Amino acid sequence: MQQNELLEAVDLIYAAALDEGASWHDLGDKLMTLMEAQRATLWLADEAGAPGNLLMRRDSYDEEYASRYVLLDPYRASAREVSVEETVRRRGDVRLGHEIIPDASYVKSEFYDDFGRKSSRRYMIGGLIGMSKVIPLGLHRDAASRPFGEGDKRTLSQLLPHLQRGLQMRARLAPTTSSLGAGALDALPIGVIVVDREMRILYNNAEAAALLSDSQSVLSSVQPRPGPVTGASRLFARHPHDNAQLCRLVAAAARGGAGGGMQIHARPGALPGDCATLSALVCPALRHLSSSTQLNTGTSIIHGAATVLTRHLLRPSSPPVRLLTDLFGLTRSEAEVAVALAGGVTAEDVARTRRVSLDTVRSQIRTILRKTGATGLRDFERIIALSSTMHTTGSLYA
Template sequence: MQSDIPRTGDARAESSPHADPFLQRFELTDVVDLIYAAALGEGASWQDLGDSFMTLMNAQRATLWLGEEPGATGNLLMHADSYDEEYAYRYVAIDPYREAAGKVGLDETVRRRGDIRLGHEIIPDASYVKSEFYVDFGRKSSRRYMIGGLIGTSKVIPLGLHRDVASQPFVEDDKRTLSLLLPHLQRALQMRARLAPTAASLGDGALDLLPLGVIIVDREMRLLYCNAEADALLGDPQCGLSIARHGRGPHTSASRLVARHPADDAQLCSLVAAASRGSAGGGMQIRARSSALTGDSATLSALICPALRHLSSPGQPNMGTSVVGGAATVLARRLLGRAIPPFGLLIDLFGLTRSEAEVAVALAGGVTAEEVARTRAVTLDTVRSQIRAILRKTGASGLRDFERIIALSSTMHTATAGSRKTGID
C-alpha cells in the first residue's frame, strides 16, 4: 500500500547502531494492518499483534488489558504465562506504571493522544529499581525498561512494551516509532466498538445489517461503497451528509460525499485526506445544514478511519484485513435528537448571563469553542472564560458533566411545557 508511514528500516537503521537486519525489513505498515485485523477479528489475533509489536520494538513483553474483551480477561498481546498469572493475582496492585495511568482521566487521555512516554518519564528510574514491584517481580519478568502510551475509548487503557535488564533502554527513536502506531490502535478499537456488536463476521451482507452507515470514499471524496444504512442516511434531507453528483448516471463513482455544513465539509475532507495517506483519521459531529449558530445542532456522529480491504470489498470472501491506500472509511450514525433548553431557563436556573446562556446552548448543540468565538466575533480566550463561568455556575465538573446537566434541564423544560399543554400541575 502507499503510505506516508516510513519503513522501519529507514527510521531506525540510521539512528540505532544496534538495529537488527530483520527489523530493517519489517515495515510499520505491516503492523498497522495487524492492528486492524486483530481489533476486528479478521485474519489475525491479538497475540499476532503482540508478536509484531515486540519484534518491531525489540521488546520481550507487550501488555494491553481490555477487561471487557469476551473470553480474554488477561493481557491480550501475549499468551498467558506464569508471570501474567502472578501479575494479575498480586502485582497489578503495586505496578507503579499502572498506578500512574490510573490517575489520568479519560478527558486528559484524549488531550494527550499520541503522547508516548518512556518509563523514567513516568517514574524516576532510581525509584523504580528500588520499588517492591521491580525487586520482587519486574526483574524476573523482563520489565526493566518500559515504553508506553494511553488509549482513550470508553475508559483509559494503557499499552506497554518492556525490555529486560540485558537490553538497551528505549530511546526517543522508539517513541517516534510507537507514536505512529498508537493512533491506529485507538482508531481500530473505536471501529471495533461500533462494528463488532452487530456483525460478528463482516463478510458479504453483514455490513447491510449494521445500524450505522459504512461509507468508503477515495481521497477526492468520491463514493466507492455504501451499505444499506449509509444509503438511507444520504437519502434523508435532514441528514448532515449528502452526495453531489458529478456528471450523469447512477454510478456511485460519479458521486462525491459532502457534508451540508461548509465547516463540517472542510473538516471531513481534511480527515479523509489524512486517513487516505495512512494516518489514523479522527472523529467529528456533523450538523444538518449551514445556518445560525444557535439551534444548529449535530445530527450525525462520524468516525473517519483508514479504508480496510475487507470493508471495501464486502462481496469478495477471504480478502483479509489490511489498509487500502488512497481511500478512507466513514462510519456514521444518527445522534438522538437533543432538546436544547431556552436561554431564559438557563438564566433562571443557574444565574447565567445572556451571553453565557447563548454559549451554553451552542456548546450543547455540538459547536466547538473555536466556532463559538468565530461566530460571536470574540477571542477564544473570551469564550474559554465564559465556559469556565458556565461550569462554575452549573456545578459541572467538565464539559461532559455539563452536557448531562443540560440534558436534565431540557427534560425539565419539556415536562413543564407538557404540563402546561395538558393542564397538569
C-alpha cells in the same frame, strides 16, 4: 523503521479488534518486533471476566505478576493516579520509563529487584488508553538491550490512537461483527460511504444512497467532468467549510490515520442560523463496513480509502435506553440523557425537559463520557451511532 511495517501494525490492530484473520497475540508479536522489545503488556478482562495480558500468551511471569507484583509495579501505580478525563487530555502521549519514575528509583525498587530483572523489564515505554477506566500499555526491554528513545516514542505515538480505536471497537462491535457483512449493511440505520482519497465513492449502503439522492441533503455526489476517470461519483458537503474539513479527514484516514468526527451543516442560507443536520465519523475503510471486493487479504483495512459513517441529527436513530445501560453500565437516568444528547439537543434543553438543574445534567454528561470512553461529545455521537447498529426491529432491545 519502514513505513510499511507501521502500516502492517495498524492493519493488525483492526484485524485483532474484529477477530478477522489475526489475534491480539499476533499484534503483540508485531509490536515487540517493531519496538525491539521482549515483552508487551496490556491487561484487560477476557470474555469470562478474568484479567489477562491481551498481547502475550500467558506464561509463568504473567502468573507471578497477577498474583503479587501487579501491586508493586511502580508504572501501574503511576497510571492509577491518572483519571480517565486526564487520559483523554493526554491522548497519544507516550512516555519513557524514566519520565514516569526516575531510573535510579526504579532499579532500586522491590518490583525490579525481585521480578522486573528476571522478566525483561529493565526499560519501559508506554501510554495510557482511556476507556471506562485507564488502561496502561507497556513495552519492555531487558538489561542487555538499549533504552527506548525519542524515535521509539514517535513510533508508538502513531499507533496509540489506532489502538484506542481498536479497543473501542472490541468493546462495542465485537458482538455484531459476524452480522455486519455486506448484506446487512443496507439494514443499518446509519449511512456507510467508502471513498478513496480523491473522494470518489467506492461503495454506499441504502441509507447513504437515500441521503445522497436527496436534493435537500447536506451531503451529495457529483459526476466528474469527462477525463481520465469516468463513471465515478465524488462525495462532497454542500457547506464549503465542512467540505474542506471532510476532505482533510478522508485524506488523513486514507493515509493510515485514525480518523475523526465532525458535524455537517446546511449550505449557507439554506436553513435559519448555523444548523448542523448530519453527524459524520471518518475512519479507516474496514472490511466489515464495505462490500468492495478490492480488499487486502488478511487485513481489515482497504489502504488508500476511508469510511464515512453518517447519522441524521434532526431525525436520529438512537439505541434503546436498555442497550446503553447494558453496554456501558449507565444508569437509566444517564442513558435517557445520553439518548437525548444523541438527538442533537443541548444540555440546557435536557435540563429543562427533565426539570433538573443544568449542573446536574453537566455532571451526568461527564459521567456518560467517562463510562463510554468518549473523548468528547462528537466522539460520543460516533459511539451512539455505532451502538445503534447493535439492535434491529424485533430484537431484544426493540
